[in-house]
Amino acid sequence: MTQQNQTAPARAIIQHPAVKWLLQALGAAAFILLVPLVFKMQWANFKPLFTATSLRFLSLGMLATIVVSIEAIILSLPLATLLALGRISPIKWISWPCIAFIEVLRSLPLLLLIFYINLRFPGLTIFADVSVGSKGSFIELLITSILSQGGMATMVALTFYTAAVNAELLRSGILSLERGQAEAARSLGLSYRQTMQHVILPQAYRRILAPLIAQFTILVKDTSLGAIIGFLELLKRGQILYQRDFNPMETLYVIALIYFVINYCLGLTQKLVARRQPTVPKTLTDNLADI
């Protein structure tokens, strides 16, 4: 009894958001410092990475990765919505093509899709391909690498692939809702389209938010496949650097940190969206340990 009384304030302090955040940050920092030690990285090998030219070179890759990811995420969302709605349509000539599109794209290796789009649509861009030696201002180089044939083909492949995967996710979200929700909306005089738009989709998207963001994290990582068709993104630029400076471990470590930060920020958007949601009854995870 007394022991519980003593631990209660301690627990309250640990659970305070600011303290929680601080502990997490300390943990992350410790981890980040530990990895180079365990893998016996050399401080000297980090130095070439922090020169102005290397930093500029890597930043271009990082921004190309981020921009192509954002493009694909934004474009995939409406496409996924249309595919999911098409698939549950009672009209066969709408649902069948959607089913075919979703199932085919989901079953293919993403790399195959990237190869295919790159070969089948060679004219995706008006820009000449950038290569490592290309001259130009930072912005020029960034735009040309994003809009290069490799960048565009990667973006298009990721958009279609992610849309197909997310369409299935969204469909499961829609089907998990009570039938009564649609009946209530329809009985108020809302049309099918209005019911979907205002009642079903908002709830379905909230339900699938976590796996949806997880799929976007995968998308960010998979931009690196674009390197194979010449998209100068983050990982490819890292590879070019370490082949020059002979410091693969250290370079890859820095690149890994950058990917981690990008995806961590992506995860934070989930918290932001979730915070705007109304209070609903506690979900299982809220009190799993208390049951």
Place this chain on the structure above:
Amino acid sequence: MSERIPHTLGETIISMEHIVKKFGTFTALQDVSLSVRQGEVLMIIGPSGSGKSTLLRCINLLERPTSGTVIVDGMNLTDKSININKVREEVGMVFQRFELFPHLSVLENVMLAQRIVRKRDKAEAEQIARELLEKVGIPDKAASYPAQLSGGQQQRVAIARALAMQPKIMLFDEPTSALDPEMIKEVLDVMLDLAREGMTMVVVSHEMGFARNASNRVVFMDGGQIVETGDPDDVFTNPQHERTQLFLSKILH
């Protein structure tokens, strides 16, 4: 409970003729005919699975009859060219499990269809919503979300949501059977007020007190058919059919 409410009846507003509803090979409604006049409060009672909900849902076409005609407010619903959304604007429905939209606040729940279907501007829709929340006795919950309300409060919001469309007819499908006993009265009181105002209501419910005070006619269904129809007092105290007697003896203990 209070006095029995007097009813002034107008024209026929719902007319169902020879309704048959099949689910696959199973026949849920076998040749049911029923008409309701303006201002009527019609109760439908009967054992579980007797087709009460199915019949009610045929009135706003949540269930499409296999054959037969349904005419609501002069519109023939079984006519393929009818715009079903137009009919539903005039027919409010209250469900057993409330079916409030959990992602919208109470106020937004009551405003949604007003804005989208009735095309009212925001201020007008909000004013109507607030008046209705006042009427159902929960003006202070406007900003809450459905999950924060008790069952009785949720059902009252659901009634306000349906009333916001200013329907000519209200359908209730067991509005109190998902509620804890102490919350049943607050919902029935709102329904009683509606009946007093002359709303045309079709109510599937076994609330005998409500039936006696608020309704002018009771329909007893069994096996997908209407077995007996009559004044509530007559049906409850002096049922004519054996199946009605058997059913009432079970629920009246």
